[in-house]
Amino acid sequence: MSAETHAGEGAGTHTRPDAEQAEGTGTPGAVSGGAPDASGTSYIAQFRVWRGDIDGGGLEDFKVEVFEGEVVLDIVHRLQATQAPDLAVRWNCKAGKCGSCSAEINGRPRLLCMTRMSIFDRSEIITITPLRAFPVVRDLVTNVNYNYAKAREIPAFVPPQGLGPGEYRMQQEDVGRSQEFRKCIECFLCQDTCHVVRDHEENKQAFAGPRFLMRVAELDMHPLDAAEESGLDRKTTAQDEHGLGYCNITKCCTDVCPEGIKITDNALIPLKERVADRKYDPIVWLGNKIRRRT
Numbered sequence: 001m002s003a004e005t006h007a008g009e010g011a012g013t014h015t016r017p018d019a020e021q022a023e024g025t026g027t028p029g030a031v032s033g034g035a036p037d038a039s040g041t042s043y044i045a046q047f048r049v050w051r052g053d054i055d056g057g058g059l060e061d062f063k064v065e066v067f068e069g070e071v072v073l074d075i076v077h078r079l080q081a082t083q084a085p086d087l088a089v090r091w092n093c094k095a096g097k098c099g100s101c102s103a104e105i106n107g108r109p110r111l112l113c114m115t116r117m118s119i120f121d122r123s124e125i126i127t128i129t130p131l132r133a134f135p136v137v138r139d140l141v142t143n144v145n146y147n148y149a150k151a152r153e154i155p156a157f158v159p160p161q162g163l164g165p166g167e168y169r170m171q172q173e174d175v176g177r178s179q180e181f182r183k184c185i186e187c188f189l190c191q192d193t194c195h196v197v198r199d200h201e202e203n204k205q206a207f208a209g210p211r212f213l214m215r216v217a218e219l220d221m222h223p224l225d226a227a228e229e230s231g232l233d234r235k236t237t238a239q240d241e242h243g244l245g246y247c248n249i250t251k252c253c254t255d256v257c258p259e260g261i262k263i264t265d266n267a268l269i270p271l272k273e274r275v276a277d278r279k280y281d282p283i284v285w286l287g288n289k290i291r292r293r294t
């Protein structure tokens, strides 16, 4: 049995669900799993789930039994098993490592499998909506192709000339920096929350988003990357091609990262500093001026 229940990928736009403003459109659903058990280990919670596709949709209300220790993905699975067998959701590992189950819970981008039910008040209505920055495919599944397109635009690591695999030597500090960025599980929660694209579809062409600007930063700070020797200036492309200038370091991306990567402090701000150093370095300025005259 596939661990993933979702419709095929598709492109386009949709009527954007807004968890904080939209009202539920359905009547409260039947309670699944029976009445709360007398031992107090379960209770009935109220859920509001966005259902629909690229042509539009709305929020539907459900009441679901919740057991101690459960996460929101458990509840979505119980909904599929009892009340909404065709509810589409993308997931794979249920361990916070595959990055598939990204959605918005009460308007905040989160992993469904890492969000414990115990963080919510038992009486509150829990609203689950698809990632708002990307076009919906069906129900909670969105088309995240934007991210793959941005990934393809970033030139890969350029191996140093004259060194073979196994001959690379780096300071532990440099290794540690890369390792932090490499914890990324590509859940795209940071991409979803960034205001540059969240409400501005028109910025998507020019802006790679925090996850991929972090990739540029990682490569630009990599002591063995030989991009410059091969004529590729990662600092200039970060600014001119990947939209670094759009980022105004609000840190919202860092706030939602399930891996706790300090995207803004450790990647975006250092990259901005490196771009500024390059631009305003008097030696570089003089060199460019001389080159333009010759």
Ligand code: SF4
Pocket: 193, 194, 195, 196, 209, 210, 246, 247, 248, 249, 250, 251, 252, 253, 254, 264, 268
């Ligand atoms: S810090 Fe930059 S990339 Fe991150 S959410 Fe804010 S504007 Fe977007």
Ligand code: SF4
Pocket: 183, 184, 185, 186, 187, 188, 189, 190, 191, 211, 253, 256, 257, 258, 259, 260, 261, 263
């Ligand atoms: S940087 Fe964090 S939030 Fe962004 S895609 Fe990677 S793991 Fe997800």
Ligand code: FES
Pocket: 090, 091, 092, 093, 094, 095, 096, 097, 098, 099, 100, 101, 102, 111, 112, 113, 114
């Ligand atoms: S199912 Fe893999 S991160 Fe949630």
